[in-house]
Amino acid sequence: MDTTPPARGRVLVTGGTGLIGRTAVDAFLAAGWHVVAMSRGASRHGDERHGDERHGAERHGDGRHRDERHADGRYVGVPVDLRDERAVAGALHDLPGVTHLAYTSVYEKPGLVAGWSDPEQMATNRAMLDNVLRPLVAAGDLEQVTIMQGTKAYGAHLHAIPLPARERHPRDPHENFYWHQEDLLREVAGRAGLRWTILRPVQVVGPAYGVGYCTPPVIGALAAVCHRTGQPFGFPGLPLNVPKQVADVRLVADALVWAATSEAAHGEHFNLTNGEVFSWLELWPVLAEELGVAAAEPVARRLADFLPAHAEDWAKVAAAHNLREPDLAAVLGQSHFYADYTFGAGLTEAPPPALVSTVKVKQVGFTEVRDTELTFRHVIRELQRRRILPRLS
Helix, strand or coil: CCCCCCCCCEEEEECCCCHHHHHHHHHHHHCCCEEEEEECCECCCCCECCCCCCCCCCECCCCCECCHHHCCCCEEEEECCCCCHHHHHHHHHCCCCCCEEEECCCCCCCCCHHHHHCHHHHHHHHHHHHHHHHHHHHHCCCCEEEEECCHHHHCCCCCCCCCCECCCCCCCCCCCHHHHHHHHHHHHHHHHCCEEEEEEECCEECCCCCCCCCCHHHHHHHHHHHHHHCCCEECCCCCCCCCECCEEHHHHHHHHHHHHHCHHHCCEEEEECCCCCECHHHHHHHHHHHHCCCEECCCCCCHHHHHHHCHHHHHHHHHHCCCCCCCHHHHHCCHHHHHHHHHCCCCCCCCCCCCECCHHHHHCCCCCCCCHHHHHHHHHHHHHHCCCCCCCC
């Protein structure tokens, strides 16, 4: 798999301190690219501070986040809110020629799930992409763009989907910001002669916190609260072996690097998963072992209610274990709402399976796969190493 950057390749990664963006920056740098990371939490000199996109970067004693990726001059961080059209245009005007865009930003409403059908959420996400594309196209150096979608493209949050869902299926007829962004991208790319790719990763798992779609910090917080309060650490969702898929964030980041230069990726959509299925019930003892607590029988809980009610218990855990973030809300972001959704909290029967095929991306050359159990072990250990989650044992 050739991921060699073009001779003058400079990639802009939006959401550069978020769940996908942070790891994508590392992957592009490892592949030899010049990288610009744009987010509300990045500084121009590479010290990344937490905004709404938290990732757990290392801290200096003075509270700054250490980021040594800019040491050789191939990395720069740019702080900007993509909703601010003038600020984005000004920031991009000051940058050297950007040839590639890896767009990993997303705007979500409070409460997360209900916002997926909100017209304001859709309009904002389209406007954010437009705010980035217009000045890049006007500058004249942009060659390729990759944007992100997911299983909501198949309507998985609304109804049963084909099994497995394939990229060649017709567009699902429901309102979604994915379609607004895709139509914009097709229009701009056709006019400016750009190559483009759309990736559809399923439930990305990585060592992020304070974001909207990352379950490991939620699971770790639940384990910590249960350990402190003497409650059983049981799976909080539907107690059935419902088949699920995830995508290791490192796999997604590698796919972004691959798509940037692959001719086979041009004008295509690609599902991304680890390459296997799992169930939360089967995985739960593995998570308990890694977190240092005893796994228990399932205990029905809505984590969106349970965890905020135990914020003081988390603060005491954080103090006892010298964790970096005593504010539970800052650890969770909106991921506890997503956890309830993917765990099936409150359901009484199994939902239709929502599984996707990844044959297409493998057939054209991106063949990376990951062991899901090892993905979760790696992420939990990283969050513990960064002192975001405690080592309870």
